[in-house]
Amino acid sequence: MQLYHHPYSLDSQKVRLALEEKGIDYTSFHVNPIVGKNMDSSFFRMNSSAKLPVFKNGSHIIFDTVEITLYIERIAVVSVGNNGNALSSEEVKEWMLKIQEWNPKYFTLSNIPDKYRLFVSKFIRKVVIARMAESPDLASAYHCKLREAYETEEKLKNPDVPKRSKEHLVQLLDEVETKLNETTYLVGHEFTMADVMLIPVLARLVLLDLEDEYINSRPNIAEYWSLVQKRPSYKKVIGRYFSGWRKRKTLIKxxxxLHIRNLLKRY
Structure with missing residues (x-):
């Protein structure tokens, strides 16, 4: 089994948390979207959306995050047995889908200073153009990604786009806060795949220095966040890159x- 992912990818974090929680061995391939590695022709031929993660088990390839997570769960039941492993209930699946409905893209980009966001955006466009020249047979697919990059910048100029994303997030967090009045974890008192989907969302808010506004202002979520950070899976998947001083190290690296590649014009 192979996983193409990166620590910056929120959906990658969800899948890796599931793999760690279920104790599934896999071969890891880092594909850094910030420097355009997801645009390399070898990856692009496998997944022309260039989105992470991508999960491969033999000839079986899955791109959808929820589908990958449920597939991992089935593998755990078959390979390890029912000892501590069970398939998700309908309520868990409903929460998984509800959390996945929130797209973090515009919310995240709108909370990054313009000078950094525009620098990366321009670099990625140059990467796409370079890959297009190298693989003319993929030119039409690369052209779609180039158009998508321009459209993203245009949408960010419209204040309603990030506003809608923020409203969706607030609604989701309010529902979670209410739910956690009754339970330790999102669905009951046992950790489930619903929690796997939620943890990276909270981690993204912390990464953007929005913890006080979105997490600490909700007592139940704040308590939940303190609890889940103690799990070995969190420490391995997210904590080792973004906890404390590690966050600064990961981002500066x-x-x-990115700057070196840009100066050398190595796209």
């Missing part, structure tokens, strides 16, 4: 790499 990528930023320096």
């Amino acid at each position: 990528t930023w320096c790499f």
Whole structure:
């Protein structure tokens, strides 16, 4: 089993949390979207959407995050047995889908300073153009990604776009806060795949320095967040890259790499 992912990818974090929680071995391939590695022709031929993660088990390839997570769950039941492993209930699946409905793209980009966001956006467009020249047979697919990059910048100029994303997030968090009045975890008192889907959303808010506004202002979510950070899966998938000083190290490392490639015009 192979997983193409990156620590910056929120959906990648969800899948990796599921793999760690279920104790499934896999081969890891880092594909950094910030420096355009998801645009390399080898990856692009496999997934022309260029989105992460991608999960491969033999010839079986899955792109959808919820589908991958449920597939991992089935593998755990078959390979390990029912000892501590069970398929998700309908309520868990409903929460998984509800959380996945929130697209973090515009919310995240709108909370990044313009100078950094525009620098990365321009670099990615240059990467796409370079890959297009290298693989003319994929030119039409690359052209779609180039158009998508321009459309994203145009949408960010419309204040209603990030506003709708924020409203969707607030509604979701309010529902979670209410639910956690009754339970320790999102669905009952046992950790489930619904929690796997929620944890990276909270981690993204912390990464954007929005913890006080969205997490600490909700007592139940704040308590829940403190609890889930203690799990070994969180420490391995998210904590090792973004907890405390590691956050600065991870971001500076990528930023320096990005600037060097840009100066050398190595797209």
